[in-house]
Amino acid sequence: MVAVINFGGQYAHLIARRIRELGVKSELISPDSNISTVKKLAPQALILSGSPFSCYEKNAPKVDLKIYELGLPILGICYGQQLMAVQLGGQVSSHSSKQFGRELLKITTSALFENLKSSQTVWFSHGDQVDRLPTGFKIIASSKNAKIAGMEDSQRRFYGIQFHPEVTHTPNGEVILSNFLFKIAKAKKDWNLKSLKEDIVNNLIKKIKNQKVVMALSGGVDSLVAATLLKEAIGDNLFLVFIDTGLLRKYDLEDLENVVKSVNFKNLPAGRQGFRIVNSQSRFLKILQRVNDPEEKRKVIAKLYFAILEEEAKKIGNVTFLAQGTIYPDRIESAKPSKHADKIKSHHNVTLPKGLKLKIIEPLGEFYKDEVRKLGKILRIPQEFLNRHPFPGPGLAIRILGEVTEDRLKILREADAIFIEELKKAGIYNKVGQALAALLPVKSVGVMGDARTYSYIIALRSVDTVDFMTADWSKIPSDVMEKVSSRIVNEVRGVNRVVYDITQKPPATIEYE
Numbered sequence: 001m002v003a004v005i006n007f008g009g010q011y012a013h014l015i016a017r018r019i020r021e022l023g024v025k026s027e028l029i030s031p032d033s034n035i036s037t038v039k040k041l042a043p044q045a046l047i048l049s050g051s052p053f054s055c056y057e058k059n060a061p062k063v064d065l066k067i068y069e070l071g072l073p074i075l076g077i078c079y080g081q082q083l084m085a086v087q088l089g090g091q092v093s094s095h096s097s098k099q100f101g102r103e104l105l106k107i108t109t110s111a112l113f114e115n116l117k118s119s120q121t122v123w124f125s126h127g128d129q130v131d132r133l134p135t136g137f138k139i140i141a142s143s144k145n146a147k148i149a150g151m152e153d154s155q156r157r158f159y160g161i162q163f164h165p166e167v168t169h170t171p172n173g174e175v176i177l178s179n180f181l182f183k184i185a186k187a188k189k190d191w192n193l194k195s196l197k198e199d200i201v202n203n204l205i206k207k208i209k210n211q212k213v214v215m216a217l218s219g220g221v222d223s224l225v226a227a228t229l230l231k232e233a234i235g236d237n238l239f240l241v242f243i244d245t246g247l248l249r250k251y252d253l254e255d256l257e258n259v260v261k262s263v264n265f266k267n268l269p270a271g272r273q274g275f276r277i278v279n280s281q282s283r284f285l286k287i288l289q290r291v292n293d294p295e296e297k298r299k300v301i302a303k304l305y306f307a308i309l310e311e312e313a314k315k316i317g318n319v320t321f322l323a324q325g326t327i328y329p330d331r332i333e334s335a336k337p338s339k340h341a342d343k344i345k346s347h348h349n350v351t352l353p354k355g356l357k358l359k360i361i362e363p364l365g366e367f368y369k370d371e372v373r374k375l376g377k378i379l380r381i382p383q384e385f386l387n388r389h390p391f392p393g394p395g396l397a398i399r400i401l402g403e404v405t406e407d408r409l410k411i412l413r414e415a416d417a418i419f420i421e422e423l424k425k426a427g428i429y430n431k432v433g434q435a436l437a438a439l440l441p442v443k444s445v446g447v448m449g450d451a452r453t454y455s456y457i458i459a460l461r462s463v464d465t466v467d468f469m470t471a472d473w474s475k476i477p478s479d480v481m482e483k484v485s486s487r488i489v490n491e492v493r494g495v496n497r498v499v500y501d502i503t504q505k506p507p508a509t510i511e512y513e
């Protein structure tokens with residue numbers, strides 16, 4: 001594997017994804033990881049990521065200097081290059097204006113740039129830059145604004161680049177990463193989803209043996225793919241439940257019933273369509289009364305959710321494990337706040353209650369969303385279901401700002417169904433990353449017929465994203481938006497205004513709470 005030391009740069013995740021796309025396992029690790037943790041991972045190479053920090057800042061993240069003595073090839077990207085330069089005796093200077101965007105790069109002969117022409121378009125995003133090389137290094141790339149845009153010490157196999165090879169705006173970025181992996185680090189390919197699927201199933205068999213597993217399907221892709229892997233591994237010892245929280249969308253249950261029929265899950269307690277539905281709407285509504293704070297909402301929902309799962313496990317009897325559809329980004333976004341990153345929100349399936357007796361199994365804990373979809377394809381789950389947009393565990397509760405009530409849920413469900421239906425009709429649904437409607441609990445004045453109205457506002461949000469960590473708002477044609485808006489105000493009682501959210505993530509998140 002290749003360890004990407006994550007200094008908190010916005011593209012750090014992309015680096016790991018690109019490495020995996022090239023067939024090598026990659027994971028993000030914290031700069032605070034001690035040297036024995038790094039050794040234990042037995043990486044084939046190290047990559048130092050970008051960072052929002054400047055490397056001379058007081059709290060700037062650093063790596064243990066012993067990292068440079070492991071004999072491993074290292075590629076520093078942006079801040080990673082600057083830190084490497086400073087830690088090895090060079091110098092970095094701060095520039096007040098940021099260099100941001102595409103630029104022309106002149107390169108010299110280097111193993112890192114094999115098969116590339118001497119002039120390259122690359123993407124920069126930085127304020128600081130290296131202005132004195134450490135001993136043993138030479139310049140391998142320059143741009144108009146950065147004399148040392150690339151540096152190497154080929155003896156020690158240390159490379160640094162000021163630009164970002166991981167973003168698509170650097171057209172030959174993949175060649176550069178591939179050169180680093182295969183020409184410089186001589187990395188072996190070890191990341192192939194087909195063989196990984198076999199590994200996951202075999203590991204599940206070994207770990208679970210003939211014990212029982214309970215798992216809640218959420219209606220989303222992740223839990224379904226995880227359940228399908230488990231079904232292949234342990235067959236009848238998998239017990240699936242579906243907790244109807246009442247916070248679902250209009251079509252969630254029906255969609256799930258359809259797909260579960262085609263995946264053919266069976267042998268479930270009191271099983272209807274291969275899974276047990278636990279009707280819990282009133283319990284959830286009750287605990288959400290007068291809860292306005294987003295984190296509080298997430299907490300009370302998660303608590304009840306896991307309590308219900310434990311009740312179900314008791315009914316089944318002798319259940320050892322609770323399986324979860326957690327994927328890699330869920331773990332990262334809910335990470336405990338650290339020096340270099342804040343906790344953004346408590347993802348539902350990662351925030352486990354204290355004292356939970358069941359042991360947790362997360363078959364997809366290592367994978368990104370697009371990899372999960374590819375695994376789903378290998379498992380022959382119908383494509384239509386794999387293309388479904390993500391839907392968060394706390395459901396519509398985090399799309400109703402403020403208190404969740406039955407009335408508000410009903411309004412939001414109708415508005416959301418219209419939005420999604422029109423996106424599908426227009427052939428847009430599969431082109432965007434995630435689309436949703438949210439209810440803003442403020443009322444505005446309108447006029448309908450000849451009468452004054454005073455009703456809620458529905459916010460529509462649709463984002464284009466690959467990894468859900470960063471996202472851009474979707475440029476949906478105005479005629480489609482017009483149809484959606486007019487249908488919502490005409491068909492949904494209690495709404496007289498529709499707005500479209502045009503904020504990127506960051507600074508806004510995809511969900512509203």
Ligand code: XMP
Nearest residue numbers: 347348349390391392393394468509510511
């Ligand atoms: P945000 O709102 O943080 O969301 O930009 C990023 C992605 O995560 C989904 N999300 C969740 N998924 N449980 C989940 O399973 C949760 O509690 C949760 N909160 C957000 C969100 O829908 C988006 O795809």
